Amino acid sequence: MTRETPPCVLGVDPGLLRTGYAVVELRAGRLADAGIIRSSPRASMGVRLRELEEGLEEVFAEHRLELLVIEDLFAHYKHPRTAILMGHARGVVLLAAARRKLDIRSVSATRIKKTLTGNGHASKLQVQKAVMAAFGLPRMPDPPDVADALAAAFYAVSTSRARSLRGSRPPAAASGLER
Amino acid sequence: MTRETPPCVLGVDPGLLRTGYAVVELRAGRLADAGIIRSSPRASMGVRLRELEEGLEEVFAEHRLELLVIEDLFAHYKHPRTAILMGHARGVVLLAAARRKLDIRSVSATRIKKTLTGNGHASKLQVQKAVMAAFGLPRMPDPPDVADALAAAFYAVSTSRARSLRGSRPPAAASGLER
Numbered sequence: 001m002t003r004e005t006p007p008c009v010l011g012v013d014p015g016l017l018r019t020g021y022a023v024v025e026l027r028a029g030r031l032a033d034a035g036i037i038r039s040s041p042r043a044s045m046g047v048r049l050r051e052l053e054e055g056l057e058e059v060f061a062e063h064r065l066e067l068l069v070i071e072d073l074f075a076h077y078k079h080p081r082t083a084i085l086m087g088h089a090r091g092v093v094l095l096a097a098a099r100r101k102l103d104i105r106s107v108s109a110t111r112i113k114k115t116l117t118g119n120g121h122a123s124k125l126q127v128q129k130a131v132m133a134a135f136g137l138p139r140m141p142d143p144p145d146v147a148d149a150l151a152a153a154f155y156a157v158s159t160s161r162a163r164s165l166r167g168s169r170p171p172a173a174a175s176g177l178e179r
Numbered sequence: 180m181t182r183e184t185p186p187c188v189l190g191v192d193p194g195l196l197r198t199g200y201a202v203v204e205l206r207a208g209r210l211a212d213a214g215i216i217r218s219s220p221r222a223s224m225g226v227r228l229r230e231l232e233e234g235l236e237e238v239f240a241e242h243r244l245e246l247l248v249i250e251d252l253f254a255h256y257k258h259p260r261t262a263i264l265m266g267h268a269r270g271v272v273l274l275a276a277a278r279r280k281l282d283i284r285s286v287s288a289t290r291i292k293k294t295l296t297g298n299g300h301a302s303k304l305q306v307q308k309a310v311m312a313a314f315g316l317p318r319m320p321d322p323p324d325v326a327d328a329l330a331a332a333f334y335a336v337s338t339s340r341a342r343s344l345r346g347s348r349p350p351a352a353a354s355g356l357e358r
Contacts, residue, residue: 075260087266090266091267092271094224095228
């Protein structure tokens with residue numbers, strides 16, 4: 001990584017079992033890296049979170065990351081217990097990003113989908129197809145965790161382009177800093 | 180901290196705003212340290228989790244910790260969103276403990292309360308009074324987050340004593356490793 005390495009956004013879809021990530025150049029919109037960080041299902045929770053942290057550290061070390069985009073929490077969850085476990089992983093992601101002094105933007109899933117597909121309630125399949133088209137991928141990203149991470153990164157790139165077209169002001173209420 | 184520093188258990192009651200902790204000597208049952216790690220309510224989530232991590236690192240540096248005891252997740256939560264935020268903090272606690280290679284024991288609140296008070300459904304006030312008596316405190320621990328951390332640490336000390344009285348076998352199903 002040199003000084004000439006272009007600054008990138010990291011999109012993340014956190015999960016205890018699988019965390020999807022996508023690294024996209026902020027200016028060119030070029031996809032630099034994407035994948036899944038997996039944890040060992042039979043390991044203890046502490047070890048699994050440590051695996052996630054180590055995987056993230058590898059991604060941080062390989063790219064010049066300036067911004068993390070992550071889905072905001074929903075108002076309601078069908079499976080609260082699963083959501084709390086996701087919260088453990090999300091906490092580790094936010095912690096690792098804060099430690100690296102990345103800007104963190106938490107954006108609603110609806111807004112991300114709307115920016116990508118024009119429909120805030122697009123299905124998983126629609127999101128997969130849309131990111132395939134947006135990044136010129138040869139096949140659909142699978143598992144969907146990668147597609148959601150790509151969608152989050154796409155959101156950052158497209159809103160940062162909108163910003164530079166319109167001047168320096170960020171689009172009003174387009175996203176909030178994670179609280 | 181020297182080689183002669185007695186090994187301790189760390190009891191933790193995680194929360195995004197306040198995380199209670201208690202350090203107790205595993206053999207003597209003596210209370211070595213207790214308090215609250217607070218995060219700045221108006222800071223971003225990443226910064227708040229970083230504050231929690233830094234507070235934990237200070238506690239780790241000051242004591243010879245071998246074991247973390249933390250309340251297990253409940254089956255149901257009245258406030259799922261608050262629980263997910265607690266999950267963020269709990270993830271950071273488990274991560275920090277795993278990084279330090281502590282043993283981690285996740286124990287149900289019912290079991291902790293039962294060991295401490297004889298009643299698995301004891302009120303917050305009963306728990307506060309019981310830890311005050313158990314550790315010979317001059318006044319009630321406040322906020323209750325400290326009392327819950329003290330109760331978790333007490334659980335570890337009393338079960339480890341029960342173990343040494345009965346031989347090397349841990350009490351059956353007394354606690355499970357955090358999964």
